[in-house]
Amino acid sequence: MTRIGILVTSTRSGRIGPTVARWVADQAPEGVQAEIVDLAEVELPLFDEPQSPKASPGQSPATRAWAETIESYDALVITTPEYNGSYTAVLKNAIDHLYAEWVGKPVGVIGYGWNAGADAMEVLARVADRIGMARTDGPGLRLGEHLEVDGTPTDAAPADEMSALFTALVERVDAQG
Numbered sequence: 287m288t289r290i291g292i293l294v295t296s297t298r299s300g301r302i303g304p305t306v307a308r309w310v311a312d313q314a315p316e317g318v319q320a321e322i323v324d325l326a327e328v329e330l331p332l333f334d335e336p337q338s339p340k341a342s343p344g345q346s347p348a349t350r351a352w353a354e355t356i357e358s359y360d361a362l363v364i365t366t367p368e369y370n371g372s373y374t375a376v377l378k379n380a381i382d383h384l385y386a387e388w389v390g391k392p393v394g395v396i397g398y399g400w401n402a403g404a405d406a407m408e409v410l411a412r413v414a415d416r417i418g419m420a421r422t423d424g425p426g427l428r429l430g431e432h433l434e435v436d437g438t439p440t441d442a443a444p445a446d447e448m449s450a451l452f453t454a455l456v457e458r459v460d461a462q463g
């Protein structure tokens with residue numbers, strides 16, 4: 287069984303992130319245990335560690351708990367809405383708290399928004415690659431096409447591409463042994 291965490295990275299009231307993440311989790315093939323990890327429920331303060339986590343892992347209880355959460359998954363799927371041409375500040379904060387835990391981690395990315403989250407995925411790709419995540423981009427979900435405005439997936443939601451992303455992540459996990 288491959289354990290894959292599906293990250294919800296929006297935290298505002300009225301967000302559609304949990305609905306999008308549920309659809310993603312529902313596409314998990316046999317052999318994948320997909321669990322939703324909602325940043326609204328992860329108690330991380332704004333980054334306040336004395337050193338860069340690359341130089342020295344943060345030691346605050348909140349940082350250690352977050353590190354253990356990320357370490358507990360074989361792979362992740364980050365679902366990212368597009369906020370002003372990028373991903374959310376909450377996600378950046380969660381990324382910046384760790385370093386070693388991200389390096390080599392198989393990470394799939396799913397964007398969503400009016401332009402299918404394309405700009406958010408592009409910015410996140412740059413950050414993920416710089417850190418050294420083993421990134422695979424999945425589909426972008428366009429509001430009004432793949433998702434209703436309340437986040438409900440439509441019949442056009444790309445289930446096949448989502449399955450392909452899970453397969454690619456499992457292959458990466460298996461290749462890492």
Ligand SMILES: Cc1cc2nc3c(=O)[nH]c(=O)nc-3n(C[C@H](O)[C@H](O)[C@H](O)COP(=O)(O)O)c2cc1C
Binds near residue numbers: 296304368370372398
């Ligand atoms: C602060 C903010 C900025 C946004 N900027 C963009 C944007 O640049 N491009 C876009 O396509 N949609 C943008 N949107 C629309 C969101 O992508 C859309 O509302 C999506 O549902 C947000 O995800 P959430 O409901 O999980 O928070 C923005 C929404 C918010 C709240």
